[in-house]
Amino acid sequence: MTQQRIELRLPDLDLGTTIVTACSWHAAVGARVVEGDRLLEVLAGEVTVDLPAPASGKLIERSVEVDEQLRVGQLLAVIELL
DSSP: OOOOEEEEEOOOOOSSOSOEEEEEESSOTTOEEOTTSEEEEEEETTEEEEEEOSSSEEEEEEOSOTTOEEOTTOEEEEEEOO
16 A cells, blocks of 8 residues: 655745745654644745744654755755554
């Protein structure tokens, strides 16, 4: 049986800047996450934005590192639905 997975990708934050940087993760790989909980904090210009978990499940992959510059549509994390 194949587990269903949900990807978190960087949305267009529409903040007038193209530079977005990963600031901090709020969950470790292997941790259970709940839809809507803070998952990744990013900095866009002078604004800090919390990106929520798109679904409840287990965080199985963090695809970016803290201080990494990101682009819209980039894969940030993968959650396995439980």
